[in-house]
Amino acid sequence: MIYNQLTPYLLVSAVLFCAGLYGIIERRSLIGILIAAELILNAANINFLAFGRFMDVDKAIGQIYAIFVIGLAAAEVAVGLSIVIMIHRKFKSINVEKLVKLKG
Amino acid sequence: MKFPILTTILLAPITAMILIMLVKETQTKLIKTLALVGSGISFVLSAYLVCTFDFQHPSFQWTEQFFTVPGWGIQFLLAVDGLSIPLLLLTSIIMVSGVLVTQRLTFRVKEYFALLLFLVSGAYGVLLSMDMFFFFLFYEVAVIPMFLLVNVWGSGNKVYAANKLTLYLLAGSALVLFGFFILYFKSGLYSFDLKALLDGNIHFDAGTQKWLFILFLIGFGTLAATWPFHSWSPDGYASAPTAASMLHAAVLKTLGAYGILRVAIPLFPEGAKYWQPLMLALGTINILYAAFCVIAQKDLKYIVGYSCVSHMGVVMLGIGTLTQTGFNGAMFQMFSHGIMVALLFACVGYVYDTKHTRNIEELGGLFKEMPRLSIFFILAGLTALGLPGLSGFVAEFLVIYSTYTVSPIYGTLALAGLVLSAIYILRVVKRAFWGVPAGVVSVGKGHGHDQGPILAGEDLNWSMSIPNYLLFSFLLVLGIYPKLFTDFVMQTTALLLKGF
């Protein structure tokens, strides 16, 4: 059965990861980038769970890490959003392309 | 303990510099006096060294050692021999005259003299230190202030010139630094002590010698304005203020050639023999190429700058012969060329200050307006074209003679350079100095009797021409009695060839 194999989980997580990466690279909005980052974290979560399930280790380890990551993600979003708000106050924009102050 | 002469020579300009920094900006008289005293002390002491120098003793004299850095092989070691003493004297003469010709400066006097003193202390340091670490340290000290001197007090395309000069010399010095590190490790001494290296009969194998020699040749050669690494020098001198051009052309270029003689020749005799054809060719190209470049120039400072490059070719050629006579000639040329080019720059600087142009097509008749200045320029020019009775001739003769013993073809080509130098010097004299002052029309068929009114130009007055007299007296004395100088360097140059 397809549910009993590692590969489909990894494929889904890889797709999710790539979608997240694409989002980070291509989205102009900071919020979008944050969401894309969430996608990457979730891809990691799927990996943790899948490896936890199929590898010969204690099942709890993968799940503990996944819960940790979810917590971290929540904290990160909180910090990230507050930074976005500050940026918006200062620059009147959350478009990353307009936030460039270095010369090059 | 004996009075530390060498250290005093080195510290006098540094002390003067520090004192100048403490003085208020507006007290220009005091600043100028301090600069003069600082450089004067070094001058007197180097003259003393010259007078008490033991001719028969080929190796180092008056060694002074103050501190060492244990474990790193670094020590503060000063010593002089027949190679460095003449150049020490040269540096101090040029510095004193450089300070004297700048007496009319009004713009940022304090910083100017401080930088000049800093530069000259670097030059003293290179000549005095017998430790590669301090050698390199002072080498950099001598190079850097020029950047500011050109950028702040310069004229013309000064930013370009300052960048080019500084970057070029730093690139050259990077090679030298690299070479020093190689020496540090390869010699097996794990010490920067140059004296130990020279005395220690250390023999490198032929392959190492070859590439180390070319490394030092290019590194020091850049500073000595060897073709094709010369182009910083005319640009730099054309933009630099008078005293800085004097010091740089007379002393710093010489330091490059001094480095080759001091480090590269005695340590890598086989490398020198291997690269001898290259040195001869570069020297000859330097002479001829730069001479042709002068003929086409119109700016007085470029003319002097390129003629300076051409004369450094004589030094390179003399070193390239790898004979004692050639080394003597090269040393003679370094000294005589230094004095001569300083005199030329002093005169050109004066002309520029009074006439506000250096273009020889716009000048003319300076001899009528400023006879004293013109006579100095012409005498220095005659030295440049190798007129007997002035020191340039002896130097060029010695070099060309030794070139003939090695390769008659290069000797003949170098001789041809003498015709070219006659052409370019006389061309300048003709355009800028002879003739009628601009704006005055000659009347009559030329019997000289009936001149139009002559505009009174400001000639050098008596006190302004003291540095010129000082410089010229050396050209004349060495030209009339060259034995004074050759006896001086004879023993040391013989020692350079002991590995051959």
Add this chain to the structure above:
Amino acid sequence: MNLNLLHISVFANFLAFVVIVFLPKTWVKRSVTVAVSFAGIGALASTILLFRQFSAPAPIEWVIPWLKWNSAQVNVGYYLDTLALVMLTSVCVISFLIQLYSVWYMNEDPAKKRFFGTITFFTWAMISFVVSVNLFASYLFWELIGLASYLLIGFWHEKASARAAAIKAFVMTRFGDLGFMAAVILLIIQVHNTDISFLITQAGSQLGQTQLLIIVGLIFLGVMGKSAQFPLYTWLPDAMEGPTPVSALIHSATMVAAGVFLLVRLFPLIELSSAGMHYICFIGGLSSLLTAILALLERDMKRILAYSTCSQLGFMVMAVGAGTWSGGMFHLLTHAFFKSMLFLLSGYFIFASHHSNDIFDMAKVPLKDKSKLMLALLWIGALALAGLFPLSGFMSKENIFGYLLEHHHYGIYSVALTISFLTAYYTSRMAFVVSRDGHHQMEHHTISKGLNIALRVPVTVLGLVTVAGVWVFFPWLKEFFQLHLELNREFWLNFGITTTVVLTGIGIAYLYFGRKTFSEKGWVGFVPGLDFLIAKKFYLDIFWNAVMQKGVYGLAKAGFWSEAHIVNAAVNNVGYACVRGGKAVTKLQAGEVQRYIVIAVLVIVAVVLYLTFRG
């Protein structure tokens, strides 16, 4: 005692130079007095020395070491044998007379002080060259002579032509000088000694034939420059831009004489190379002939004299090359006296015709406005130059002719006869034209009494020497120069031939210029193409101009171009490349976060790929 006299005669002029340099600017009159009186002392000392030392058995030698290096040593000092002594005396005396004359000539010039300073320096350099003990030291003074002549030719530097002529003289002679210098260097390398006494006795045996030829050729290159031989003679006519006394000095006993004197000085060495001798003889004859032809149509009196100098120098060089050093030297001496006189006279006639050098302008001046004494002396000088009995020029030329005949050099003999004919023609042409009676009324010049002495005494003395000098000293000269003047059959034959040739030349000149009506070109106009060639000066000036303009300045422009477009361009491009590279790299750090991420990802991928496929 003799050494002291020698010191005096050598250093009198130098002392005058030093004193004049240090005199204040305004002391013009005093500097003239200093120059003339010191030169007078020098002339007196050298004359006394001549009488005391002439038949002395050993030369005076006095040496100080000057420069030493591992393989050789160079000395300076005196080597005064009879040859140098004769030359020394004539230089001192002629220079003194010319300086005396300059008191008149330069009277109104504001730069008199500079003039007398330079001329004493010039004389000193020449004297030192003559008595020098060492060939290297000779070279030093040889160059100083060049410098002094540069300064004097360019004395009126307000004139562009004078400036150009001065540079031309210096550069062209310098070109030759380098040959001399190379010869000195080669001699030092080969024989380790350049003392004159060594060179003329022993050096020859230590040199191979090829080496000898090279050295002789190089020395002769120097002579070609200084003594104005083909193809380097073009500076000499232009050198007329200098004041007339300077021309007189340059063309008689100094500068151009230095070259011939050097040949004579080193004759025992040069003689050993027969190929070298042939070469010298050929160049001498060629220069002599060419410049004699150039003089045929010249209108400028000083230039006529200049060409005649070239021609006579060529004659001397030819004689030396043919093997008679004494012939060349003797002619050099007699020529020095009458040629300096002729130049001094030309100064007078130029003055009398209101500063025109043109002989046809001089012809317009009425005869009563020309001094009878000067005209008489002009004729004496001209006839001496032509080589007419019993003047000094006759003796010295006859000596050379006698030698050529005796040694059966018939080819050279006929060339010499041709030159002699041309010389007789153009000198008497000049004299005929100058002494014509004209009708052009001009205001009369007066010369004050003191100046009149300065004008008349030197020319008269020189005239006396020209007429009688040779006869007074005949026994000495005959002994020293081994003159070929025995009164035998060959002598009379030779005398007949040369006198006929000279008289023919004078006669033809009379036909065209001595009678009431006269043509300007004379017979030269009838020779097809000749006047064209003369007008073009045999293309030699054009050739040297091309060398200078196209060659030297062309290369200079090339150098200038390559400096801008190759050397500097290379340096600048290295700089620009650094800047461009820097700009390119800064794009990576432009503050665009997303670009950073792309790079980071790519790097991670690359690292992973590398780690995966490494094995």
